[in-house]
Each structure stands twice: as structure tokens, then as C-alpha cells.
Amino acid sequence: MKSMAAYNGREIPKEDKVFAASGAALEAVEKYGPEKVINATVGALYDDSGELIVLKSVERIMKSLPAKSYAAYAPIAGTPAFKNAIAKAAFGGYEPKSYVAVVGTPGGTGAIRNVIANYSQPGDKILTHSWHWAPYKSISGELYRGIERFEMFDEAGNFNIEDFEYKVKKLTRTHEEPGAPRDHTQYSRQQSDGVLAQPGRLVRCQKSAR
Numbered sequence: 001m002k003s004m005a006a007y008n009g010r011e012i013p014k015e016d017k018v019f020a021a022s023g024a025a026l027e028a029v030e031k032y033g034p035e036k037v038i039n040a041t042v043g044a045l046y047d048d049s050g051e052l053i054v055l056k057s058v059e060r061i062m063k064s065l066p067a068k069s070y071a072a073y074a075p076i077a078g079t080p081a082f083k084n085a086i087a088k089a090a091f092g093g094y095e096p097k098s099y100v101a102v103v104g105t106p107g108g109t110g111a112i113r114n115v116i117a118n119y120s121q122p123g124d125k126i127l128t129h130s131w132h133w134a135p136y137k138s139i140s141g142e143l144y145r146g147i148e149r150f151e152m153f154d155e156a157g158n159f160n161i162e163d164f165e166y167k168v169k170k171l172t173r174t175h176e177e178p179g180a181p182r183d184h185t186q187y188s189r190q191q192s193d194g195v196l197a198q199p200g201r202l203v204r205c206q207k208s209a210r
Helices: 017-032 056-064 067-071 080-091 108-118 135-142 161-176
Strands: 125-129 146-150 195-198 201-204
Touching: 108 135, 125 135, 125 161, 135 146, 146 161
Parallel strands: 125 146
Antiparallel strands: 195 201
16 A cells, blocks of 8 residues: 655554553553563653552642643743743753753653754764663654764773763764765755764765774
8 A cells, every 4th residue: 555644764653662562561461460560661650559650749730720721822932931940940050151041842752853953964973872762763863863872881880981982073073074065955864874964064974993
């Protein structure tokens, strides 16, 4: 059957793998009992009895709000009071004496996607550690970016600052190489391997041994 959906850089399965696994775990709980099943499929917080945890403070405020205050469209970037509260929560008493802006997103995944989309270019590689959330790769691929990994821990179990520094310098050197096509409009996912970019230009790089 021919799909009418536009190509977006990824294959979309009939059923999401994570939610399929979550559904199977919930079925197993019903069949075998909660004491026989550990459901670690989705990022939800449960108590020792397996019940979903909801912060009482959030629940109380939500129930006290008039319907029109949460049913109406909110500003895309978030309400001023919300943004001020987020900045205070994020920085505490160490807010920098420079420009600070807060933008509301639909969850943490939306925040990660916004950062990749707005602070990198097609062809860039996003640096992350070897232990990372798998959707980083999916999000980057949809935006025609790649992933570069550094080893998170060294042999002693400490943060691997050496490999981190090496990968940062490696990507920086690639971005500084002169000469490359300036047109991003024809960039495709198939071109993503071995290609890095900085604003206005793409750079082809070859794999090399350390």
C-alpha cells in the first residue's frame, strides 16, 4: 500500500515500540500480579504500591483553577508568571547578570527538539554521551542532524573528560575547515553521514582513526 504521508526522515511503525512494551507490561501486571512485574518502559513515577504519583501541590492548584484559565489558549512562549517562576527555579540565587529568556514547550522532549532545531544547522552532529536517551537520534535525524558520541565514563568509572574534550575539538576543527557548498535546500538524510555544517555552509569530513 502506498503511503500518502510526507517523508519525514524516519520510518513510523504501526505501533510505537515503547508504548507497545508499556501495554504488554500492564497486561502482565493484570495476569501475574504487580509483585511479579517491574514496568520500566515509560518515564512515569510510581509509588511502592505501583500507583502513579501525582504531586499534591499540583493537584490542589489544578482543582482550584477556574475552567477558563486552563481551557483557553495560552501564549505560545508561556505566561509571564510561569516564565519568571521557571527562571527562579532553574537558577536559584545564581541567575546570570545577562539576558535570560524562558520558552514554554510541550514537555522535555519538545525542549530538546527546540534546542537542536534552533541552535544547529542541517548536517551538524549533536554531541552527546554514550549513555543517552535513544530518541536523541530520532529527533536529530528528523531535523537532518547526526549524533556524535563520547564515552561517558573512563576505565576508573569517572566522567571521561579526555574523550569529551577530544570530540569537542574534533567537531570544532571540522566546522572551521574552509570551503563547502552553501546551499542547504537540497540536503537529505542520505547525505547526513560524515557531513557537518555551520551556518551558511556544509562540510564533508572523512572518518579517521584516533
